[in-house]
Amino acid sequence: MTEELDLLDYNYDLPGSLPGTLNIPDDAEPTELVLISYDAKHAIQKTLHTPQECLPYLEQNMVCWLDVRGLGTESVLRQVGGIFNLHPLLLEDVVNVPHRPKLELYNDQLLMIVHMVRPAKEGRGFIAEQVGFILQQGVLLTMQEESLWDCFDPVRDRLKRNLGMLRQRGVGYLAYTLLDTLVDGYFPVLEQYGEYIEALENEVVMRPTRQTLQKIHELRRELMMLRRYLWPQRTVINSLIRDGGDFLTQENRIYLQDVYDHIIQILDILETYREVASSLMDVYLSSVNNRMNDVMKLLTVISTIFIPLTFIAGVYGMNFNPAASPFNMPELSWYWGYPLCLGVMATIAIALFTFFWQQGWFANFSAPPSPAEDDR
Numbered sequence: 001m002t003e004e005l006d007l008l009d010y011n012y013d014l015p016g017s018l019p020g021t022l023n024i025p026d027d028a029e030p031t032e033l034v035l036i037s038y039d040a041k042h043a044i045q046k047t048l049h050t051p052q053e054c055l056p057y058l059e060q061n062m063v064c065w066l067d068v069r070g071l072g073t074e075s076v077l078r079q080v081g082g083i084f085n086l087h088p089l090l091l092e093d094v095v096n097v098p099h100r101p102k103l104e105l106y107n108d109q110l111l112m113i114v115h116m117v118r119p120a121k122e123g124r125g126f127i128a129e130q131v132g133f134i135l136q137q138g139v140l141l142t143m144q145e146e147s148l149w150d151c152f153d154p155v156r157d158r159l160k161r162n163l164g165m166l167r168q169r170g171v172g173y174l175a176y177t178l179l180d181t182l183v184d185g186y187f188p189v190l191e192q193y194g195e196y197i198e199a200l201e202n203e204v205v206m207r208p209t210r211q212t213l214q215k216i217h218e219l220r221r222e223l224m225m226l227r228r229y230l231w232p233q234r235t236v237i238n239s240l241i242r243d244g245g246d247f248l249t250q251e252n253r254i255y256l257q258d259v260y261d262h263i264i265q266i267l268d269i270l271e272t273y274r275e276v277a278s279s280l281m282d283v284y285l286s287s288v289n290n291r292m293n294d295v296m297k298l299l300t301v302i303s304t305i306f307i308p309l310t311f312i313a314g315v316y317g318m319n320f321n322p323a324a325s326p327f328n329m330p331e332l333s334w335y336w337g338y339p340l341c342l343g344v345m346a347t348i349a350i351a352l353f354t355f356f357w358q359q360g361w362f363a364n365f366s367a368p369p370s371p372a373e374d375d376r
Contacts, residue, residue: 022095028072032147033080036065036159040168043159051079058139063171065140069147071095084136085109094132094143101232103239110135110247112175112236115229116151116182117189124196125222126189128229131182133175135247140171142178151185152178172252179237180259186230186266190273193223197276204280208287216284220277227270234263305352309345316341 033048037057048054057064068080071094081091087106093099093113104111112133117126129150134141144150155177158166166177200219203212237260241253248256320328331337 022074022077022092024072024074024095025097029070029145029147031071031073031076032069033076034067034069036067036156037062038065038159038167039063043162043167045156045160051076051083055083061138063138063140063174065142065171065174067152068141068143069150071097071143071145080141084134084139084141086134090134094134097130097145099130101229101236103236103243105243105245108136110245112240114179114182114233114236116185117226117229118149118151118185119189119192124192126192126226128225133178135171135175138171140174140178151181155181170249172248173255175247176252176255176259179256180262183233183259183262183266186226189226190266190269193219193273194269197273197280200280201276201283204284204287208284208291213281213284216277216280219280220274223270223274223277227267227274230263230267230270234260234267237263301356304356305349308348308352312341312345312348 033051033054035044035046035048035054035057037044037046037060039062042062044057046053054064054066066080068077071077077091077095080086081088086109090104090106090109090111093102093104093111099113101115102111102113110133112135113130114133115128115130117128119126129145131145131150132141132143134143142152155166155174158164158177166173197219200212200215204216237256240248241256241260316329316332318329320332322328322330322333331341334340
């Protein structure tokens with residue numbers, strides 16, 4: 001992964017801080033403002049230098065989408081909050097990241113905080129980003145952590161080219177479209193993890209090492225973090241369907257039900273992956289124990305073959321004088337005694353090796369597969 005995932009990372013206020021305090025990290029990106037205003041016939045996209053430039057568009061009978069990219073310029077964020085009459089606690093929840101996904105109503109405003117993810121550029125893993133949705137009458141604000149990337153380009157293209165029903169619908173349908181695009185962004189990440197788990201299963205069975213154990217641990221940690229983002233978003237979408245207020249029509253709620261179904265599907269896949277990752281630990285331990293048993297079996301076979309050989313060598317290593325008594329190892333004075341002793345030892349070793357081979361003791365030893373087996 002390109003950045004370390006911290007399961008204990010969360011947002012909190014400093015003791016004694018005033019309500020509405022904006023805790024902006026030092027590495028937060030400068031704030032950029034992009035406005036898209038549209039109706040059934042026209043669509044305008046404009047980069048704003050100051051939040052006040054959006055005021056003329058708010059007075060028109062058009063849907064306005066203000067995309068706030070980057071949360072590093074507090075003065076701009078305060079101005080946006082003033083123009084749209086954002087509650088201080090609402091602005092605090094959106095700006096202070098990371099925040100748990102949530103849905104709240106503030107009089108004539110609806111706040112929704114969710115997370116979008118994308119696959120990492122290099123290697124395995126994903127990058128997560130918090131996105132805040134603020135719905136007002138005819139206005140949608142999206143507030144993103146980063147300015148370089150998001151998953152909303154297909155929606156912008158549809159607005160620009162007037163594809164589908166997007167420009168004929170209101171702000172509630174726009175919010176649904178963005179949420180649907182955001183949720184669909186989880187599928188490429190899950191597909192990447194599915195391929196990785198399949199490769200890791202083969203490694204666990206055929207070539208388990210200490211690095212394999214570390215990979216399993218990292219996989220379980222990443223899947224747990226992904227679940228941490230997804231599980232509360234399921235509750236957010238469900239609450240939006242039930243308690244979305246006047247911002248959502250009945251038809252929009254039907255569309256949001258499809259988004260909810262996609263989240264349930266993603267969670268089912270994610271839970272399956274987590275169960276497989278947990279079982280990989282058991283498979284790893286079994287594989288390591290099997291390899292250890294094979295090693296012990298091989299050592300036992302070698303020891304069993306050399307025990308009678310060691311016995312014979314030990315007997316003739318006592319060096320009793322055959323001249324003192326005819327019972328004191330007369331073989332020591334034989335002309336062919338040494339070759340005969342070696343022949344007996346070789347015969348015993350070959351006989352034991354043949355016996356163990358016929359019993360199948362050598363057939364079960366684990367060994368890394370050959371390159372030809374890997375290619376199949």
